[in-house]
Amino acid sequence: METLEHILLQPFRSIAETPMFFLEVLIGGLMSGVMYALVALGFVLIFKASGVFNFAQGAMVLFAALFFVGFLELGWPVWLAVAGSVVVMVALAFAIERVVLRPLVNQPPIILFMATIGITFFLDGFGQTIWGSDVRRLDVGIPTTPLIVGDLYINQFDLFAAVICGLLVTVLALFFQFTPTGRALRAVADDHQAAMSVGIPLNVIWTIVWSVAGLVGLVAGVMWGSKLGVQFNLSLIALKALPVLILGGFTSVPGAIVGGLLVGAGEKVAEVFWGPLVGGAVEDWFAYVLALLFLLVRPQGLFGERIIERV
Amino acid sequence: MSTAVLERPPTGRPVGEREPLLAVHNIEVVYDHVVLVLKGVSLEVAEGSIVALLGANGAGKTTTLKAISNLLRTERGEVTRGSIVFRGEDVHALDPPALVRRGVVQVMEGRHVFEHLTVEENLLTGAYTRKDGREAIRRDLEMVYDYFPRLRERRRSLAGYTSGGEQQMCAIGRALMARPKVMLLDEPSMGLAPQLVEEIFEIVGRLNRQEGVTILLAEQNTNVALRYAHYGYILENGRVVLDGTAEALRNNEDVKEFYLGLAGSGRKSFRDIKSYKRRKRWL
Numbered sequence: 001m002e003t004l005e006h007i008l009l010q011p012f013r014s015i016a017e018t019p020m021f022f023l024e025v026l027i028g029g030l031m032s033g034v035m036y037a038l039v040a041l042g043f044v045l046i047f048k049a050s051g052v053f054n055f056a057q058g059a060m061v062l063f064a065a066l067f068f069v070g071f072l073e074l075g076w077p078v079w080l081a082v083a084g085s086v087v088v089m090v091a092l093a094f095a096i097e098r099v100v101l102r103p104l105v106n107q108p109p110i111i112l113f114m115a116t117i118g119i120t121f122f123l124d125g126f127g128q129t130i131w132g133s134d135v136r137r138l139d140v141g142i143p144t145t146p147l148i149v150g151d152l153y154i155n156q157f158d159l160f161a162a163v164i165c166g167l168l169v170t171v172l173a174l175f176f177q178f179t180p181t182g183r184a185l186r187a188v189a190d191d192h193q194a195a196m197s198v199g200i201p202l203n204v205i206w207t208i209v210w211s212v213a214g215l216v217g218l219v220a221g222v223m224w225g226s227k228l229g230v231q232f233n234l235s236l237i238a239l240k241a242l243p244v245l246i247l248g249g250f251t252s253v254p255g256a257i258v259g260g261l262l263v264g265a266g267e268k269v270a271e272v273f274w275g276p277l278v279g280g281a282v283e284d285w286f287a288y289v290l291a292l293l294f295l296l297v298r299p300q301g302l303f304g305e306r307i308i309e310r311v
Numbered sequence: 312m313s314t315a316v317l318e319r320p321p322t323g324r325p326v327g328e329r330e331p332l333l334a335v336h337n338i339e340v341v342y343d344h345v346v347l348v349l350k351g352v353s354l355e356v357a358e359g360s361i362v363a364l365l366g367a368n369g370a371g372k373t374t375t376l377k378a379i380s381n382l383l384r385t386e387r388g389e390v391t392r393g394s395i396v397f398r399g400e401d402v403h404a405l406d407p408p409a410l411v412r413r414g415v416v417q418v419m420e421g422r423h424v425f426e427h428l429t430v431e432e433n434l435l436t437g438a439y440t441r442k443d444g445r446e447a448i449r450r451d452l453e454m455v456y457d458y459f460p461r462l463r464e465r466r467r468s469l470a471g472y473t474s475g476g477e478q479q480m481c482a483i484g485r486a487l488m489a490r491p492k493v494m495l496l497d498e499p500s501m502g503l504a505p506q507l508v509e510e511i512f513e514i515v516g517r518l519n520r521q522e523g524v525t526i527l528l529a530e531q532n533t534n535v536a537l538r539y540a541h542y543g544y545i546l547e548n549g550r551v552v553l554d555g556t557a558e559a560l561r562n563n564e565d566v567k568e569f570y571l572g573l574a575g576s577g578r579k580s581f582r583d584i585k586s587y588k589r590r591k592r593w594l
Contacts (some may be wrong), residue, residue, distance in 0.1 A: 068546055181434070182586025183435060183436055186427065187425045187433075190426055190428065191423050191426075192385070193423060196382060196440060197411075197417045198437045198486065199407060199489060220338070286447060
């Protein structure tokens with residue numbers, strides 16, 4: 001009885017007693033959720049357009065961050081480092097399309113998935129061969145001092161990340177919705193063969209999609225890199241993106257965002273209010289358990305592709 | 312669009328010295344390196360005509376169209392012999408986008424609209440390869456809406472939620488937006504009510520007359536196809552077994568019996584069918 005009360009009532013009571021503190025935790029969680037969403041976004045883009053589950057998205061985040069930080073250390077100004085990294089990611093997209101995707105066209109999805117695992121190891125290794133495997137500090141001048149709004153302490157860095165993510169998503173949404181290329185991308189996502197029948201060249205579309213995913217990876221890499229330092233671990237945040245995807249649905253951009261926010265907020269709140277009951281570290285597994293529950297109840301995720309059925 | 316009256320030959324055959332718009336010479340198609348589907352198909356499509364490709368399930372109609380539009384490769388099919396000539400150019404090695412730019416556009420069997428795009432977005436994807444500017448594309452969009460008024464009503468709905476007939480119209484309209492010289496139309500009657508089939512063929516006929524779009528049509532519904540086409544080829548087991556003007560085919564005894572379901576005189580015995588099959592082998 002007492003245990004039940006501890007699990008079911010006590011945390012809510014403490015939430016009710018300290019609403020401001022709860023709000024801070026929640027906002028902190030949502031902000032880090034934004035960062036998860038950034039990584040998940042890259043997965044969604046590629047999965048939608050080519051049906052490939054790109055295991056290498058995490059490695060692309062690391063790869064982009066390594067080049068960015070490397071360019072900065074060469075003494076390049078920030079804008080040049082950004083431009084250089086963009087060029088690298090676009091070149092990478094071209095290379096992947098030419099060397100991996102084109103020869104494997106029409107192969108079953110599992111083959112393409114394995115190919116992306118190969119790309120993961122290659123990128124992890126190649127990036128570190130060029131730039132070394134030390135942990136590097138990345139400082140792009142985003143203030144880390146907390147912002148005080150009323151009684152709330154908000155991490156300025158997280159706020160900045162949220163704004164960047166919001167901008168990125170808006171630009172992507174406009175691009176997908178209102179440009180001929182965006183329309184073609186959505187058409188390819190719907191039906192490869194029909195897209196080809198109207199003359200949309202698949203390999204061009206794939207190159208574009210992988211480039212966009214690379215750019216999203218670059219943004220994610222810079223944000224995560226400034227938070228944690230640029231190191232091999234960055235590649236592993238891709239694993240945090242998996243539960244986000246399962247929650248949000250693999251084919252939905254809004255899903256990636258909402259999923260990211262849910263996971264971020266959920267794990268922070270669980271950690272702070274439920275963590276003490278089990279001795280902490282709830283944060284590490286919370287997302288995965290949540291994803292598991294979701295798989296049982298709603299396997300296509302919150303916003304997964306609506307399967308259109310006419311009646 | 313074009314107001315010029317076309318002096319069109321009544322058949323799919325070239326008149327005099329004139330080259331056909333599209334000619335397929337003795338092609339063989341193999342799937343997966345082993346399955347031989349087309350065993351030497353030849354046909355010609357004259358500019359401005361409607362040519363029908365008839366035959367039962369699995370006869371090779373769709374494969375022939377896909378060989379021309381080169382959508383075969385996505386299904387691991389391959390033209391292993393013969394040639395496909397469009398306006399005097401051998402096109403069998405071109406990829407689908409290059410063919411669409413030259414004016415060879417396929418409307419696939421089973422519609423294949425982009426379900427999560429609106430009807431209008433579907434139509435606009437058809438203009439992807441065009442470089443002649445927004446204004447021209449707008450004009451063609453209006454032209455498509457004039458031919459298919461139902462699409463104008465449904466322009467804002469997701470194509471996946473429209474009816475089968477509307478989806479077929481959407482697929483044809485989408486192909487029109489690419490400004491095709493020849494449209495490869497695969498089984499437009501599939502799964503549609505007879506009245507709708509008639510409506511769609513009526514519009515296809517008008518497109519042919521008024522816009523000068525040449526049409527190569529694959530169809531199981533022999534009856535309706537031969538009413539709108541000028542010339543026809545009958546495929547069986549990957550070979551052309553019979554060809555002729557629509558008129559001649561309509562009056563051919565074998566076609567009447569096996570494709571139009573009109574028995575000539577009374578019941579026939581099995582022996583007659585066998586003799587037909589025997590004859591067919593030599594055609």
